Amino acid sequence: MAATEISVLSEQFTKIKELELMPEKGLKEEEKDGVCREKDHRSPSELEAACTSGALQDSVLEEEVELVPATSEESEKHMLTLQTVHFTSEAVELQDMSLLSIQQQEGVQVMVQQAGPGLLWLEEGPRQSLQQYVAISIQQELYSLQEMEVLQFHALEENVMVASEDSKLAVSLAESAGLIKLQEGQEKNQLLIERLAERTKEQLFFVETMSGDERSDEIVLTISNLNVEEQEDQPTTDQTDVEKAKSTKNQRKTKGAKRTFHCDVCMFTSSRMSSFNRHMKTHTNEKPHLCHLCLKTFRTVTLLRNHVNTHTGTRPYKCNDCNMAFVTSGELVRHRRYKHTHEKPFKCSMCKYASVEASKLKRHVRSHTGERPFQCCQCSYASRDTYKLKRHMRTHSGVHMRNLHAYSAAELKCRYCSAVFHERYALIQHQKTHKNEKRFKCEHCSYACKQERHMTAHIRTHTGEKPFTCLSCNKCFRQKQLLNVHFRKYHDANFIPTVYKCSKCGKGFSRWSNMHRHSEKCGSGEAKLAASGKGRKTRKRKQTILREATKGQKEAAKGWKEAANGDEAAAKEASAPKREQFPGEMLPGACGETTARVKEDVDEGVTCEMLLNMMDK
DNA sequence: TCATATACCGCCCTCTGCTGGCAAGGC
DNA sequence: AGCCTTGCCAGCAGAGGGCGGTATATGA
Numbered sequence A: 001m002a003a004t005e006i007s008v009l010s011e012q013f014t015k016i017k018e019l020e021l022m023p024e025k026g027l028k029e030e031e032k033d034g035v036c037r038e039k040d041h042r043s044p045s046e047l048e049a050a051c052t053s054g055a056l057q058d059s060v061l062e063e064e065v066e067l068v069p070a071t072s073e074e075s076e077k078h079m080l081t082l083q084t085v086h087f088t089s090e091a092v093e094l095q096d097m098s099l100l101s102i103q104q105q106e107g108v109q110v111m112v113q114q115a116g117p118g119l120l121w122l123e124e125g126p127r128q129s130l131q132q133y134v135a136i137s138i139q140q141e142l143y144s145l146q147e148m149e150v151l152q153f154h155a156l157e158e159n160v161m162v163a164s165e166d167s168k169l170a171v172s173l174a175e176s177a178g179l180i181k182l183q184e185g186q187e188k189n190q191l192l193i194e195r196l197a198e199r200t201k202e203q204l205f206f207v208e209t210m211s212g213d214e215r216s217d218e219i220v221l222t223i224s225n226l227n228v229e230e231q232e233d234q235p236t237t238d239q240t241d242v243e244k245a246k247s248t249k250n251q252r253k254t255k256g257a258k259r260t261f262h263c264d265v266c267m268f269t270s271s272r273m274s275s276f277n278r279h280m281k282t283h284t285n286e287k288p289h290l291c292h293l294c295l296k297t298f299r300t301v302t303l304l305r306n307h308v309n310t311h312t313g314t315r316p317y318k319c320n321d322c323n324m325a326f327v328t329s330g331e332l333v334r335h336r337r338y339k340h341t342h343e344k345p346f347k348c349s350m351c352k353y354a355s356v357e358a359s360k361l362k363r364h365v366r367s368h369t370g371e372r373p374f375q376c377c378q379c380s381y382a383s384r385d386t387y388k389l390k391r392h393m394r395t396h397s398g399v400h401m402r403n404l405h406a407y408s409a410a411e412l413k414c415r416y417c418s419a420v421f422h423e424r425y426a427l428i429q430h431q432k433t434h435k436n437e438k439r440f441k442c443e444h445c446s447y448a449c450k451q452e453r454h455m456t457a458h459i460r461t462h463t464g465e466k467p468f469t470c471l472s473c474n475k476c477f478r479q480k481q482l483l484n485v486h487f488r489k490y491h492d493a494n495f496i497p498t499v500y501k502c503s504k505c506g507k508g509f510s511r512w513s514n515m516h517r518h519s520e521k522c523g524s525g526e527a528k529l530a531a532s533g534k535g536r537k538t539r540k541r542k543q544t545i546l547r548e549a550t551k552g553q554k555e556a557a558k559g560w561k562e563a564a565n566g567d568e569a570a571a572k573e574a575s576a577p578k579r580e581q582f583p584g585e586m587l588p589g590a591c592g593e594t595t596a597r598v599k600e601d602v603d604e605g606v607t608c609e610m611l612l613n614m615m616d617k
Numbered sequence B: 001t002c003a004t005a006t007a008c009c010g011c012c013c014t015c016t017g018c019t020g021g022c023a024a025g026g027c
Numbered sequence C: 001a002g003c004c005t006t007g008c009c010a011g012c013a014g015a016g017g018g019c020g021g022t023a024t025a026t027g028a
Helices: A024-031 A044-053 A089-104 A188-198 A241-251 A273-281 A300-314 A327-340 A358-369 A385-391 A398-405 A423-431 A451-464 A480-491 A512-520 A536-550 A555-563 A569-572 A591-602 A608-614
Strands: A079-084 A108-116 A134-136 A151-158 A168-173 A180-184 A204-209 A216-223 A225-228 A261-264 A407-413 A420-423 A499-501 A585-587
Touching: A261 A273
Parallel strands: none
Antiparallel strands: A079 A134, A108 A134, A151 A216, A168 A180, A168 A204, A204 A216, A225 A261, A407 A420, A499 A585
């Protein structure tokens, strides 16, 4: 160490105040991501300036700071001591010696030395450009460094000279004592680390400083294991520190092999120090780039720029094959795969399915495995993806809840097996597992059907059972809907019957077939279909066919008959010359939607009496 | 630092199949 | 007109496509 250099050091490069213990929340965060933080520090140029602008004091100044380790399993009372050290050249010698002495006393003390611009390190050999020091002493009764993979130091500082913003410091830690050696740089770092490690047989640690909240004067100093290995022999991640250290020792015996840096927080490995350093930043929550529009913060400028583009609508990546444009190149590539190249690199191993995105394949695979990770909090339904669960949640309206998901004290038995449920939805879902094509076969005849309800109704034709009794006249029916029709027709004063009206003579019929038969005799080929209680598709089909019929097209009439009835005989009948003209107007009846339609007609001047009068009975 | 590739999550949409209610057609 | 069967519709869920947005890894 050159005395002339020391003479220009600042009088006190680090002034550390006592800090409060970290709140438990902070500790939990540290434990979660395994990252240590300090706040605030200076740029390399500032640091260098600080290193050279003043002179070291002649004595060592000690101001202790309570520090909290990230790896502590307890939430408080674990303290480290961070000391500022002001040395003269003689003091350096003494301090260094004292450190070694402390080590021998089983005390754990860390010394960080800046030995030139951007370089912090300490070694046992001759002093090199020694300028400034930060000494971190760890009270032996609380820690040994071997127990710490990550340390966290929070320190208020004034005129701090610890490290630059981007500095990544390789630390060599004595296995038995905890002497840390720090160095900044990349290839130079690696060389030094290797040299130090070979010489000291020490485990290597990684030290990183980061800026913290600008409003405070804190810096974040992270120390984590840095396993320098050779690729041909990489230890497993669950090795103990001692094992790692031993492994590292052995690996260092092979010179010239490529090194791999392993992150202790995750599985990341890299052969380059710079990549490793960059990766370590991902284990911090530092997001210094603020969006001025929504105040959201981002880790990198690129992320912020992309985000701002989503605000401004800027889409710099334009597709050459269409007019689509995107914020990121990745979106453009994906778009081109979906729309233009149809490249689907993610292929299912169990079927022919392939997808553009890995997430889609993952979603698809659940259809093979049956996995349903998204559970409804209100019923037994579980979905294979988030959207289906969200869509399902819409069904949890009050009506829906009573119908499907209310708890039933009575046992709801499966139609097909002995399973029992207390929720209708669960029963329905279970019964779906029994589905099959026309699995219901009649024991008495050849009839078969898909739905049990149809078989139940059919069986009554054999047994003669008529379980539906009219309360007004005691007449019995086999089907509920037949009873309903009966009741409306004979006992409901508000019943409005369906009327099919011949457009030629105006006569009304209760059934379209009767009216149709009439229209043949009547000679009306211009009957029009006004409305129907039938479904939407049927109505549309009839209307379409009607248009053809009104043109007098015989084939269209035949087609209608075939389509509407599915009846060969009727189709044959429809092909008769008289069928070239189509049946008359049909008016709706009964209840529900059709009733509403009739009422609309009534409003237009067609009274119920008129409707009844038009009927053929 | 930048650009690029990749991964991941989320959202919305469409198509399809199933089921229960109900209307209509054939006999 | 009653009975039986079939078909339509609405509602729901399964599967998948396409895009928005963010994060990470990596080479130049």
